[in-house]
Structure formats: structure tokens, C-alpha cells
Amino acid sequence: MSEVLLVDSVLLFLVTVCAVAIIEVRSLYAVAMLSSVYSLLMALVWTNMHSMDVAFTEAAVGGGISTILLIGTLVHTRRDEKPAKRRLHLPALLVTILTGAALIYGTFDMPRFGDPNATIHHYRVPEMMSQTVAAVSGREGKQQPPEGYEAPPRMTPTAAEWAGAIHAIDEAEEALEEAQHSAPKASEGEHHEGAEEHHEGAHKHPTDDFNGHVPNSVTSLLAAYRGFDTMFETTVIFTAGMALIMLLRRRREEGEDDFSQRGATLSGQVILRVMTKMFIPFILVFGFYVITHGEIGPGGGFQGGVILATAFILYALLYGRNALYRIIRPRTLEVLAACGVLLYAGVGVACMLLGGNFLDYAALNAASPGDGEAMGMTLVEYGVGITVCTVMIIIFNQLAELPSNPSRRRAGAKAS
Amino acid sequence: MTELLGIYNYWIYIILMMIGFYGVIAKANLIKQAIALGLFQTGIFLFYISMAVVDGGTAPIWTTVGDGAVKALGPYDNPLPHVLILTAIVVSVSVLAVALAIIINIKWSYGTIEYDEIAALERATEREEGDADA
Numbered sequence: 001m002s003e004v005l006l007v008d009s010v011l012l013f014l015v016t017v018c019a020v021a022i023i024e025v026r027s028l029y030a031v032a033m034l035s036s037v038y039s040l041l042m043a044l045v046w047t048n049m050h051s052m053d054v055a056f057t058e059a060a061v062g063g064g065i066s067t068i069l070l071i072g073t074l075v076h077t078r079r080d081e082k083p084a085k086r087r088l089h090l091p092a093l094l095v096t097i098l099t100g101a102a103l104i105y106g107t108f109d110m111p112r113f114g115d116p117n118a119t120i121h122h123y124r125v126p127e128m129m130s131q132t133v134a135a136v137s138g139r140e141g142k143q144q145p146p147e148g149y150e151a152p153p154r155m156t157p158t159a160a161e162w163a164g165a166i167h168a169i170d171e172a173e174e175a176l177e178e179a180q181h182s183a184p185k186a187s188e189g190e191h192h193e194g195a196e197e198h199h200e201g202a203h204k205h206p207t208d209d210f211n212g213h214v215p216n217s218v219t220s221l222l223a224a225y226r227g228f229d230t231m232f233e234t235t236v237i238f239t240a241g242m243a244l245i246m247l248l249r250r251r252r253e254e255g256e257d258d259f260s261q262r263g264a265t266l267s268g269q270v271i272l273r274v275m276t277k278m279f280i281p282f283i284l285v286f287g288f289y290v291i292t293h294g295e296i297g298p299g300g301g302f303q304g305g306v307i308l309a310t311a312f313i314l315y316a317l318l319y320g321r322n323a324l325y326r327i328i329r330p331r332t333l334e335v336l337a338a339c340g341v342l343l344y345a346g347v348g349v350a351c352m353l354l355g356g357n358f359l360d361y362a363a364l365n366a367a368s369p370g371d372g373e374a375m376g377m378t379l380v381e382y383g384v385g386i387t388v389c390t391v392m393i394i395i396f397n398q399l400a401e402l403p404s405n406p407s408r409r410r411a412g413a414k415a416s
Numbered sequence: 417m418t419e420l421l422g423i424y425n426y427w428i429y430i431i432l433m434m435i436g437f438y439g440v441i442a443k444a445n446l447i448k449q450a451i452a453l454g455l456f457q458t459g460i461f462l463f464y465i466s467m468a469v470v471d472g473g474t475a476p477i478w479t480t481v482g483d484g485a486v487k488a489l490g491p492y493d494n495p496l497p498h499v500l501i502l503t504a505i506v507v508s509v510s511v512l513a514v515a516l517a518i519i520i521n522i523k524w525s526y527g528t529i530e531y532d533e534i535a536a537l538e539r540a541t542e543r544e545e546g547d548a549d550a
Contacts, residue, residue, distance in 0.1 A: 004469065005421055012428040012462075019432055019455050023439045028447055035451055042458055049465050050475040051498040057505045066454070066509055073447065073516040077523045081445040082530045089442030096441070100434040104427060112422030114471040121470060121494055217476045217495040218502065226499055233503040240510030247517040297477060302506045388506065395513045402520065 004048060005113065011045045026081045032070035039063045052298035053218045056290075060306040065392055068313060072399035214295040214374060222300065223377040227359040230380075231344050234301075234387050238341050241391035245334070248398045269318070276318050283311040291385040295377045301384025308385065309392035321400060330397060333390045340387030347379045425466035433459030444531040446522065450515040457508045461501045468497040 018038040025031055039062025046055035111118035214220040222230050291304030316324040348359040356363025361376025432455060439452025476495035519529055526534050 005424070009421075009424060012425070016428060016431055016435070019435045022451060022455065023435055023443070023448070028445070031448065031451060035454065038455075038458075042461075045462070046465060049469050050473065050493045051465050051468065051501070052475050052477065054461070054465060054498050054501050054505065057502050061505050061509045062458075066512055069509070069513055069516055070447070070451070073520060076520050077447065077529050081443070081448055082533075084444070089438070092438050092441035096434040096438045099437065100430050103430045103433075107423045107426040107430070110423055110426055111467075112419070113425050113466060114469045114473075115422070116470050116491070118467065120467050120497070215478045217478065217492075218498045221495050221499045222502065225496075230503060233507055236507050237510050240514050243514050244517045247514070247521055298475070300502075302502060306506075391510075398517070399513075399520075 007048045008045065011041060011048060015041045015045065026083065028074050028077075028079060028081060029071070032067055032074065035070065036063050036067040039066065051218075053216070053300065053303070056298050056303045057306075060303050060310070064310055065306055065313075065396075068396060069399060072396065076399075076402050214377060216295050216297060216300075218298075219295045219300050219377060219381070220373075223295075223380045224359070224361065224373070227348075227380070230384065231341075231348070231359070234341050234344055234384050237391050238337055238387050241334075241337050241394045244395050244398045248402060273318055276314055280311050280315060283307060283314070287311065287385075287389075291381050292378060294381045295374055301381035302388055304381070305385040305388025306392060308389040309396075312389075312393050313396050316396070316400070321397060324393075324397075328393075330394075333394050333397075337387050337390040337394065340383045340385070340390065343383035343386065344380050347376055347383065351376065426463065429459045429463040429466065431459075432456075432462060435459075444533075446519045446529045446531060447516070449531075450512060450519065453515070454508060454512060457504070461504065464497040464501050468494040470494065 015038065018034060018041060022031055022034045022038060025034060039058055042062065043055045043059040046052075046058055111120075287304045287308035289304075290299035290307055291301055294300030294304070312324060312328070315327075347361070347364075351360045351363045352358055354363040354366070359376075359380075361373045361380075362370075363372065364376050365372030436452045436454070436456030436459060439455065440449050443449055443452060470491050470493050473491040473493045476492040476498065522534065523529050526537055528534060528537075
């Protein structure tokens, strides 16, 4: 605890300073850069607290895409915040201090940082673990904690006991495997409980089957335990892309004459151009790696999608959007964004057609439900990745395509 | 001391949230407000992730040993808050993007992104309309 807290306290101090600066600095470009710094610091905080997937997302989204979006907007709005009449807004200060004080009063009842007895580590843990630690094996087995797994007794276990519970799972698994080795071959043809079938599958493919456990439990929770939630998060992102097109398309048509600036590039920057051309293939490979390895290590559709999008955005920044449109047309992007969501939902429907529940990936591979899980999660991650990637490019294109000097304004603007 | 250190993270989350809250209320600039809303969100993210930590725990990613079996090598942090926040971060960038698009629309309609100037313009327009009616 002490090391985590030590690094934590330093980082969080920096984060707080950064947050105050974001609110107080008046140059909006500086604010955009500060918010990027803020996100990268936050990514360090997440890493320090062992949430690698969140750190990954924060670095890609907060440090990368958000900053590009902010700067893209500032081009069309204004550079500086209008100087305020008063430095401090007293009513706001009063409200925030009161709210903050009430919340801080509430924290005294919170479990202490890192306390293994906290309710969060016990409530519904067996159900959750049945889809992460446990044999995700067969449709019945999926709802059950693994054999030999006992939920830590509520409100009592220490870290050592917590470790012991996990150790018990391992031992139970080993016992199960041994039992299978010694089981008579005759029983192989019969229909047994999912766990056994699945373990046999594991022996057929020792290298690419996880014995029903997807190693990254975050991905496993994301795609299985909270599969519906993730599907609709993807839909939210899709909706955001569509909303942006609808909000900004009309404006673009009004300022059609300015459209020629679409090709603006940094053609003079030889070093940037050459280095970017060298980097882009690696960025793309890394993006696909992050999506595909989502269930093995940190990463997944959200992070990989954003990384893929940065490759395209970098290309568009240096070679102009016309060059980007030659590779991938705006219409294709819009169709692909919808395809990502459809792929996610389609996997769910495929599971239903194969006799399982919606998004019950084990149904995808009846012989080896563990493989089915892994395959379903990878497909779903690709669905998420495609949508996130294309929507990020759409958002960038929509912001970047706006003519910088609107020729028409509403009558009300005359007064300014 | 350790008692206080144990809730240090929760205090920081409140401070971050309140800095964001202050920005949303006090700042007239719409872009500032959108960013302040983001600060408010990260405060909540910090709250969730802090709750997930277990003493002596490590990342909730298991290890593949020799024959492909997956093992947990020790206590690990609760993965559920990580999942919630992972998706929340991506949704927050979508929210930011839509907010910025609306801000651009406002800029084009009113010529400004300062809230008080917009309100003044609206009031002026209303007054003009009222004069025309009279």
C-alpha cells in the first residue's frame, strides 16, 4: 500500500495543480495542451493503481484525440477566454466549497484505500468471477463459480486470505485436470457437463486455448459480464459520430466556397512527412495488435480503435484530407461505423441462433466453449474497434472540414 | 496518519470534481465549460478506480502458464470499476466532441462563445422584437 500511495499522492498533487491551471489559464490553446498533460498524468495515476486498460484508454483518448478535437474547435472559435470582471466567482466558490465539504464529510464512512474488506470486493463477486476466473465452460457452467471456489467470507478476509481463495481455485482446477487425465476414455462420447468437454478441447489446442479463462479479466467482464452495456456504449459513440455529421453538415454547405482549403497540408515539413510515413505502418500494426490481444493483455477495441484512428488523422494532418479521402471515402467511413455496431450485435444474434443467450459466446463453439468465448470476445472487440476508429475519423473530418471564415451569419450576430 | 492517507484519494477526487464544478458554474466561456465538465468526469473516474484497489494487489490480468492454463498469481484489484471507467472515458470523448460541435454552431449563430454575451444578444433580439410588436 505504501508505495502505491506514495507515488499516488505525488501524482495526484500534480493532477490537482494541472486542474486548477486548466480553469484559470485564459489562453484556450494553452488550456488544450494542459488538458492533454492532465490526461497523461491521469494515465500515470491509473497505471499506478494497476488499471492498465483504463490508463491505455486515457492516454489514447484524453492525451490524443481530445486535444486534437479541442484544437480543431479553437481554429473555428476564438483563441482566448474573455477576461472576467472578477477573478473569483464568489457564489460559485461558495456552492463548490459547501458541496465539497458535504462530500468530504461522507468520505469518513468510506472503506480505507486498498481495504480488502470493502463491500465492492465482495458484492456479487462469485457471479463475476464465474465469467472471469472460473471455467467459462458451457452454458450451465457459465453461471456457476468454478468447483472449489468459495467466495471470500463477507467483510472478514485479509489480503492473505484473498490470495488463498485464488490459490484454492488453482488447486481445484489442477485437481479437475488430473481427474480428467485419469477418467476412462469411454466417457468421452457422452454429453458431460461443459467443464469437462471444454478441458478436452484445451488439450487439443494447448497453445491457443485459455482453458476457458480469458487472461485479461477486464476484457472478459467488458465483453461478457457487461456485454450489453458495452454494446450500447458502442452505440453511444456511433450516435455521437452521427450527431456531429448532422450538426456540422449544414454549416459546411453554407460555406461551400471555402471548401478549397480542404487540401491544406504541411507539405514544407520534410522531416515530419518522412517520419510520419515511416510511423504510420507501425501505428496501424500496433492498433490491430491492441485490438486482437485485448483478451490476453491490456487493450481492446476502444484503445485499438483510437490508435488506428490516430494513424489516419496523422496522415490527414500532413497530406491533407483529400489524400485521406483517396484512401477511405467519407461515405465508407459512415457505413463502417454502422458495421462495427452491427458486428457486435450480429455476434449476439449468432449466439442466439446457435442456441445460447444473446452474447453468450460459449455457444459459438459447442466443442470447446472456452475457445468460443475467446473468439466471441475478439469479434466483439473488432466491432467496437471499427466503430471507435471510424467515428473518431468522422469527428476529426467534420471539425476539420468547416470553412474557417463563415460567410453567412445569423442577423443576431450583427450586434457583436 | 494512515487513517487520513486511506481516504486521501477520495479527497482528491472531491477536489477535482469541485474544480470542474466551479469551472462549469463560474466560467462564461463555453469551451472552458466543456473542459471543466471533463474535469468533473475524471474526478468520478478517480473515485471508481480508487475503490478497486486491494492492498498488495496487482493488475487483474492473469498469466498463461506452460500448457496454456490461466492462473492468477496473487491478489488482484477489482476489475469491474476498470471496465466501467474504460467505457466511460470513451463516452466522455464522444460527449466532448458533440459539445464542441454545438459550440461551433453557437459561434456561427451568435459570433461569440461567451455565455454572457450570448445572453445579452438574446435579450437585445427579444427587445427588438418587442419594439416591433408594439
